[in-house]
Amino acid sequence: MSGIRPDLSVEYSLIRMPYDAGVRTFKGSKKTIEKEMSSILNSIIGLKKEVPQTKTQTTTSITNLITRLKTLKRRLDENYHEEDEIYECCKKRLLRLSTFDFQKKESVNEYLNTRVNHLIIEHLARNDCTETVKSISKEYNMEDFVSVDLKIIQEYNAIIRDLRNKSCESAFLWCQANKTKLLRIDSQFEIKLFFQEFIELLKRNESDKALKYLRKYSGPIKNQNIEEIKKAMGCLTYFKQIDRFPTYKFYFEEERWNDLINIFQRDSFLVSGITTHSNLEISLQAGLSALKTDSCLDNKLCKPEVCPVCNPSMKKLVNRVPSTHKVVSSLICRITGEVMDEHNPPVSLPNGQVYSEKALKLMSEKDNGKIICPTTKTEYTLQDLKKIYIS
Numbered sequence: 001m002s003g004i005r006p007d008l009s010v011e012y013s014l015i016r017m018p019y020d021a022g023v024r025t026f027k028g029s030k031k032t033i034e035k036e037m038s039s040i041l042n043s044i045i046g047l048k049k050e051v052p053q054t055k056t057q058t059t060t061s062i063t064n065l066i067t068r069l070k071t072l073k074r075r076l077d078e079n080y081h082e083e084d085e086i087y088e089c090c091k092k093r094l095l096r097l098s099t100f101d102f103q104k105k106e107s108v109n110e111y112l113n114t115r116v117n118h119l120i121i122e123h124l125a126r127n128d129c130t131e132t133v134k135s136i137s138k139e140y141n142m143e144d145f146v147s148v149d150l151k152i153i154q155e156y157n158a159i160i161r162d163l164r165n166k167s168c169e170s171a172f173l174w175c176q177a178n179k180t181k182l183l184r185i186d187s188q189f190e191i192k193l194f195f196q197e198f199i200e201l202l203k204r205n206e207s208d209k210a211l212k213y214l215r216k217y218s219g220p221i222k223n224q225n226i227e228e229i230k231k232a233m234g235c236l237t238y239f240k241q242i243d244r245f246p247t248y249k250f251y252f253e254e255e256r257w258n259d260l261i262n263i264f265q266r267d268s269f270l271v272s273g274i275t276t277h278s279n280l281e282i283s284l285q286a287g288l289s290a291l292k293t294d295s296c297l298d299n300k301l302c303k304p305e306v307c308p309v310c311n312p313s314m315k316k317l318v319n320r321v322p323s324t325h326k327v328v329s330s331l332i333c334r335i336t337g338e339v340m341d342e343h344n345p346p347v348s349l350p351n352g353q354v355y356s357e358k359a360l361k362l363m364s365e366k367d368n369g370k371i372i373c374p375t376t377k378t379e380y381t382l383q384d385l386k387k388i389y390i391s
Contacts, residue, residue, distance in 0.1 A: 021086050022083060024177075033072070040072075043061075089145065119283060120136065122278055125146075125154070125157075128161075156268050164261065168193045168197050171260075189260075196260060198210055198214055199235060201213060202239045235248050289322060291308065292324055294323050307337075331390070335363075348385070350384050351375075361382070
């Protein structure tokens with residue numbers, strides 16, 4: 001146990017997610033202050049320059065400014081509270097990782113249990129199992145530990161639900177809030193949203209609105225996305241006879257919404273420092289890749305009751321990982337599912353069937369010295385066994 005250390009590839013997102021969330025909240029607060037204070041100061045300067053007002057008008061203007069300042073203060077208090085929550089979460093994660101003593105078996109087990117619980121909670125959150133996540137977090141006292149993850153993932157799940165309901169509004173707001181990072185990763189998500197909104201107007205036979213929409217939003221993006229603008233004009237030209245133009249018919253298919261969801265998931269995970277697949281899937285695939293062999297693809301050799309690779313519930317994950325290259329084969333007992341080695345050697349019955357010594361001894365103890373071959377149902381004793389030596 002002394003050699004075990006945290007898997008940094010798994011723990012990376014554990015720390016980066018709250019850190020990035022804190023940075024986004026801080027920058028959002030800064031922008032809010034700068035924008036609102038500039039507007040308020042301009043209003044005050046405007047009051048000085050205007051024609052002298054009555055006492056009532058002046059009182060009303062000052063009251064409005066005070067109301068705006070109070071609203072700004074309330075928003076900032078909410079942001080500060082959110083920042084404190086994020087940094088506290090980040091602090092707890094760092095402290096929890098630093099308190100594990102990896103020279104002690106009990107501490108290693110505690111660390112592994114914590115990590116497994118976190119992986120399960122994150123995987124369930126990605127699949128929108130909100131109530132289950134809350135229940136598990138409360139049971140294992142991990143509510144503060146995973147609060148930031150859940151908030152971010154729930155926000156993303158809400159946007160995905162809107163996209164499935166053919167609404168782009170929340171996705172556009174997300175794009176505006178993350179514009180800088182989306183430019184950094186060269187994302188095409190916003191232009192895809194714009195294109196889809198345009199297509200939806202054409203589907204409703206609102207060509208005039210679609211043209212106005214295209215003129216309004218194509219200006220800022222036309223230099224970088226001229227090809228998309230050309231496609232939009234083609235759709236506008238031929239949408240009433242779209243069946244005759246397969247090149248443009250594709251843009252009117254419902255599958256386009258699934259493409260948008262996939263693009264959003266990829267870009268949102270990049271923006272937030274989250275892995276494309278859940279860390280539970282990644283960890284399972286790493287383990288399965290070490291177990292998977294070419295024999296696992298043979299239905300006659302599959303043993304789903306003892307082999308995780310052959311288990312039907314793992315099929316989707318297993319199909320995405322390569323087979324491991326084993327120079328030395330491992331013999332597995334068909335009764336216990338344990339490896340047969342020098343500590344548990346293989347033995348042969350007179351009928352040629354091979355099992356582990358441990359399995360047959362246990363069978364003998366249970367049946368008063370009798371050994372019944374599971375394959376042929378023939379009865380033997382321990383004296384009939386012959387050890388097999390593998391070179």
